[in-house]
Amino acid sequence: MSTGNGEINKMMIILSKATLENVYAAFVLANGARSEGIEAEIFFTFFGLEAIQKKKNEKLHVATVGNPAMHIPTMIGGIPGMEAAATYMMKKEMEKIDMPEIPEFLDILKCSGVKMWACKLAFDMFHLKREDLVDEVDDIITVGDFYTKAKGEGVHMLFI
Amino acid sequence: MEKIIMGKPIEVNEEGYMTNFSQWNKEIGEELAKEAHIPLSSRHWQVINYIQDEYKKEVPLSIRKIGKSGVVDIKEFYSLFPNAPLKTATKIAGIPKPASCI
Known part of the structure; x- marks a missing residue:
């Protein structure tokens, strides 16, 4: 998806798993992007939603x-x-x-300007409520919304 | 490599980070900040002094450590040095780019 001068401007990371090593991979990539001046957004879908659930994300x-x-x-x-x-x-x-542990890492990501989205389809499927999710989550959105946010030059999408 | 800052040859690497901290002084810091388009306030200086102290103590720097420093929180750090805060701040401070991934 890279165009223009080949520079990476934004990382759109989709996290679909809740095993610790996968969650950390997504978080380190997002945080690393921000500290290089690259924008980063994470879309939590399916089991990836466990990483943003208050009652679960400390027990991955x-x-x-x-x-x-x-x-x-x-x-x-x-x-x-x-x-x-x-x-x-x-x-x-x-x-x-x-x-850092997952909850602290979420705080670091938020403070660093990483946008965090919960997948509406998976959110509905698991019968979750907004209050089940950590405060750092920006919104619950559809996959179409996520693609809209990915518009632009030098945007890369990554599925974990 | 050498670069002329304030009329003096300063040792830098290919990314423009100073390689000899003993050559650094406040005026050079101001000049490096200008190159990074950052007008330095007293808050900036507090952060720069902090990361220089950590460097002198040979403590590896990371965004997480900065956030726990008590000097600045992560949000403000990003607003003081937009885009790549740790990279920009260390460059102005005249110390090597941190190799941390966290």
Whole structure:
């Protein structure tokens, strides 16, 4: 979608997953864009909505099953408590590299000027209410609205 | 590389960041701010002094740290140095561009 001089002016990031590593990927990319002077917006859809739910976003986990990069045998990864243990260990490492927890990260993104949108279709499907979402969310919008916001030169769209 | 600022040759890298902090002074900071189109207020100077202190203490800088500094919050940091605040502020302060992703 890049036109003009090839510079990136805006990142439109779609987050559809709620595993910790995917949420962090979206947040780091959005935050990194802002600190380079690039605009950034995130569209939270499907399970991605968990990252902006007050009651859920502090309890997101890394996936220990179906994730070969964890190097844990699938049968062991499925034992109750494994996900929590792996998440605990990963969070400890993240704190060492100054990675904020999800709620604090949302605040940083908001203060940095990242726009955050909830997908209306998924929002309705999960029977959510506005008060279930964190205050940082700008609005609940349709996919068409999101495309309209993506208009312009040097806009890139990324699906996570 | 060298660049002439205020009539003096100043060591900079290819992105224009000073590579020798001992050459920095307030006048050079003012000049670098002009190049970045930022009129410096006392608030700007408080932030610049803070990040220079952190640099001298060899603390890696990040947006999150700035937000927790007690000197400035993230929102104001972005309004003082629009677009790329950490990059712009460090350039004016005469210190290397932070390598942080957060």
